[in-house]
Structure formats: structure tokens, C-alpha cells
Amino acid sequence: MPRSLAAFAGALFVLIVSTATAQAADAGDSRATVHEKSVETCAAAGLAGTTIAPASVKADVKEGTYIDVLDHTGITSVVVVSSSGYNVYLAGKLAKGWADLHAPVDSGRLPEKITAWFACGTVTEPPSSSVPTSPSSTTPPSSTTPPSSATATPVPTTTAxxxxxxxxxxxxxxxxxxxxxxxxxxxxxxxxxxxxxxxx
Known part of the structure; x- marks a missing residue:
């Protein structure tokens, strides 16, 4: 009888642990694949492409829980991290929209707060950043160029x-x-x- 009770207690413990693990590793989104632990780069997550920081992605983070990617040009995947794991959103599964991406859900089926997130792909600069002028498009100063006061752009006059x-x-x-x-x-x-x- 004690052996049966011990076996039952062991089985119950395994069931409780596995249930808790399953709850902690729930993506909560059919578009995402859930993973345990935490990652900071695409390489660590086993994803192709360069790690793109949030500052270089045109996105809107709502209440620290949901991410709307507004411009996904060059992005192949998005990784959303929480304290219990991370969700991976592949571009191929986001054909219906890049809104409301989130971290794994808790036991109440609610997305956990985002602790970090990043994208993977080929985008290296923010979409709104200014593009530096190429050297070929600049004209080197000439020794015969008159002073700046003499090269002021004439203001066109209009005749009333x-x-x-x-x-x-x-x-x-x-x-x-x-x-x-x-x-x-x-x-x-x-x-x-x-x-x-x-x-x-």
C-alpha cells in the first residue's frame, strides 16, 4: 500500500510539473511558435538574418504587451520575449496581418509583459532615418568659387x-x-x- 501511494504521488507530481510547463510554454497565438528560456539574437533563436533592434523597426508597442509592426520590409521574423519564454513569428505566417504580436501567455491565457523583442532580416536602419549623401553627389569646393556672400541664391522677383x-x-x-x-x-x-x- 505505501508503494502504491508513493507511485501515485510521483505520478501526480509529474503531471503537475508537466502541466505547469505546458502552461508556461503556451504561445497563445496560432501564428507563433513558443520557446522556453530567453534569447537576445536571431542566431541564438536559430533564425536566419541579422538581428534588428526595435529602434530600427517601424512598430507600435501597445501597453507593453502587443506589437504592431507597421513596416515589415526586409523582416523575415519577429521574436517577442517574456519572463517565461519567447514567441517566434515567421513572416510566412503573418500573411493576414502583423498586428498584436505578443509574448507567450500565462495560465490565464493572457499575454505576458514583453521584456524584450527584436526582428530578424535585412533591415539595418530605421525606415525614417535620413540617407547620407554619397560622395559622388557632392561637388568639391573650387578655388575660383567666390565667397558665400557672393554666391547667395538670387531671389526670383515677381512682377505685379x-x-x-x-x-x-x-x-x-x-x-x-x-x-x-x-x-x-x-x-x-x-x-x-x-x-x-x-x-x-
Whole structure:
């Protein structure tokens, strides 16, 4: 009887331990593969590609629990780590979306808090980082280049539409009409003067 009781107690202990292990190693997501322990690099997780730090991935981490990868160009997998293990999301299993990636779930089927995460692939810089200018696109300074004050970019000037007065002053002027009128008056006066002298 004691042997049977001991065997039963041993079997119960194994069952409890295996159940706890199974609960601790539950991905909680059909898109993910769960692993125990913790990793920090793609090589340690047995994944191909370069380890891409979170700062170089355009993503949104919500409440320290879920990750939405907003730009997955060049990313082949995402690793989400918690205190009990880590989930591996392969790009091929994320065809329906790269949102709500998380670490393994706890006994209550809730995702554990993320302690670390990273991606694997070929992306090496953040999508929003500025691209350095290549040497070929820069022009070396010339010895004949005038000082910077003389090479200031000219500001283009815009000509405002001319008003009616400006058009009259610069195009069709009225001054010549006054001159013509004065000349005609003078000619008329001269004609009258000549006619009066003849009558006299």
C-alpha cells in the first residue's frame, strides 16, 4: 500500500510539473511558435538574418504587451520575449496581418509583459532615418568659387500686374495728344492771321 501511494504521488507530481510547463510554454497565438528560456539574437533563436533592434523597426508597442509592426520590409521574423519564454513569428505566417504580436501567455491565457523583442532580416536602419549623401553627389569646393556672400541664391522677383494708370503711362500715353492739339490751335491762329492780313 505505501508503494502504491508513493507511485501515485510521483505520478501526480509529474503531471503537475508537466502541466505547469505546458502552461508556461503556451504561445497563445496560432501564428507563433513558443520557446522556453530567453534569447537576445536571431542566431541564438536559430533564425536566419541579422538581428534588428526595435529602434530600427517601424512598430507600435501597445501597453507593453502587443506589437504592431507597421513596416515589415526586409523582416523575415519577429521574436517577442517574456519572463517565461519567447514567441517566434515567421513572416510566412503573418500573411493576414502583423498586428498584436505578443509574448507567450500565462495560465490565464493572457499575454505576458514583453521584456524584450527584436526582428530578424535585412533591415539595418530605421525606415525614417535620413540617407547620407554619397560622395559622388557632392561637388568639391573650387578655388575660383567666390565667397558665400557672393554666391547667395538670387531671389526670383515677381512682377505685379500693371494698373490701368501704369499701362497708360508706359504704353499708350496721352501727352502727344496735348501736343497735337496745341499745334493745331497754333496752326489755326496762323491761318486766321494770314487771312486777316490779306483782307486788310
Amino acid at each position: 500686374p500693371a494698373s490701368k494708370d501704369e499701362l497708360a503711362a508706359t504704353g499708350f500715353g496721352s501727352a502727344w495728344l496735348l501736343g497735337l492739339g496745341a499745334a493745331l490751335v497754333a496752326a489755326g491762329a496762323a491761318v486766321l492771321l494770314v487771312l486777316r492780313r490779306r483782307r486788310a
